Amino acid sequence: MEKMPFSEALHASLPAMEYPAAHETTTTDWRRQLPVLTAGSVTLRALRADDADSLFELLTTEEVARFISPPPSTADGFRRFIQWAAHEQAAGRYACFAVVPAGTDTAVGIFQVRQLDASFDTAEWGFVMGSAYWGTGIFAQAAPMVIGFAIDWIGVRRLEARAAVQNGRGNGALAKMGAVREAVLRQSFARHGQHYDQHLWSILADDWKTARSARVPQVH
Numbered sequence: 221m222e223k224m225p226f227s228e229a230l231h232a233s234l235p236a237m238e239y240p241a242a243h244e245t246t247t248t249d250w251r252r253q254l255p256v257l258t259a260g261s262v263t264l265r266a267l268r269a270d271d272a273d274s275l276f277e278l279l280t281t282e283e284v285a286r287f288i289s290p291p292p293s294t295a296d297g298f299r300r301f302i303q304w305a306a307h308e309q310a311a312g313r314y315a316c317f318a319v320v321p322a323g324t325d326t327a328v329g330i331f332q333v334r335q336l337d338a339s340f341d342t343a344e345w346g347f348v349m350g351s352a353y354w355g356t357g358i359f360a361q362a363a364p365m366v367i368g369f370a371i372d373w374i375g376v377r378r379l380e381a382r383a384a385v386q387n388g389r390g391n392g393a394l395a396k397m398g399a400v401r402e403a404v405l406r407q408s409f410a411r412h413g414q415h416y417d418q419h420l421w422s423i424l425a426d427d428w429k430t431a432r433s434a435r436v437p438q439v440h
């Protein structure tokens with residue numbers, strides 16, 4: 221997602237929020253608690269306050285942040301972002317998963333889904349991981365779970381993504397997920413005083429479900 225909806229300047233302080241303990245949650249309402257999703261060598265789970273340090277360390281390098289809107293510039297900024305994410309989730313506007321490689325409890329990236337309309341019929345997703353985890357297969361295992369979450373849990377019908385034209389990995393990753401490249405959004409992304417064109421990609425729920433049922437052997 222080229223536009224991280226969190227802004228350090230806008231969200232300088234937020235009221236304290238109570239996080240439900242896992243054992244208290246029996247509902248399947250994602251607004252109250254995100255599911256824990258696992259495939260292969262990766263788990264996706266809700267962000268926790270103590271993810272701030274690893275996310276700050278891994279997601280603020282120039283290589284990683286080159287084509288995304290500026291991440292928080294301090295570990296404290298990431299703590300505020302995590303708090304903000306919980307509020308937005310509770311309000312039903314946004315969901316953010318931490319990417320946790322198997323055998324660790326360390327968040328090495330995030331997947332975000334945000335509504336583009338009030339009903340969450342149309343949404344935008346985005347993803348970023350520390351560069352040590354690029355090309356490891358983690359993205360390819362995690363991304364289908366996030367798409368499935370958006371479609372099956374939230375009810376998204378059209379899932380958009382934007383990626384700067386120069387962002388080879390970002391565009392390659394979206395193409396791998398079967399997203400359809402629809403348009404070039406001219407000079408739609410600003411970074412370090414420069415404006416970049418972006419590709420607009422989409423995945424439709426109907427297409428995703430059809431492709432999924434073709435992949436999963438049907439038992440009759």
Ligand SMILES: CC(C)(COP(=O)(O)OP(=O)(O)OC[C@H]1O[C@@H](n2cnc3c(N)ncnc32)[C@H](O)[C@@H]1OP(=O)(O)O)[C@@H](O)C(=O)NCCC(=O)NCCS
Binds near residue numbers: 348349
């Ligand atoms: C986007 C991101 C999460 C993807 O994870 P990843 O592990 O790099 O993704 P993968 O390696 O599984 O897939 C990337 C694909 O793009 C391909 N690719 C790499 N460079 C490319 C280029 N210049 N042009 C076209 N495709 C390219 C890769 O070969 C790979 O495809 P393959 O597996 O079929 O070979 C990660 O690169 C990242 O965090 N980047 C920085 C943040 C970012 O740009 N986010 C996207 C904003 S939309």
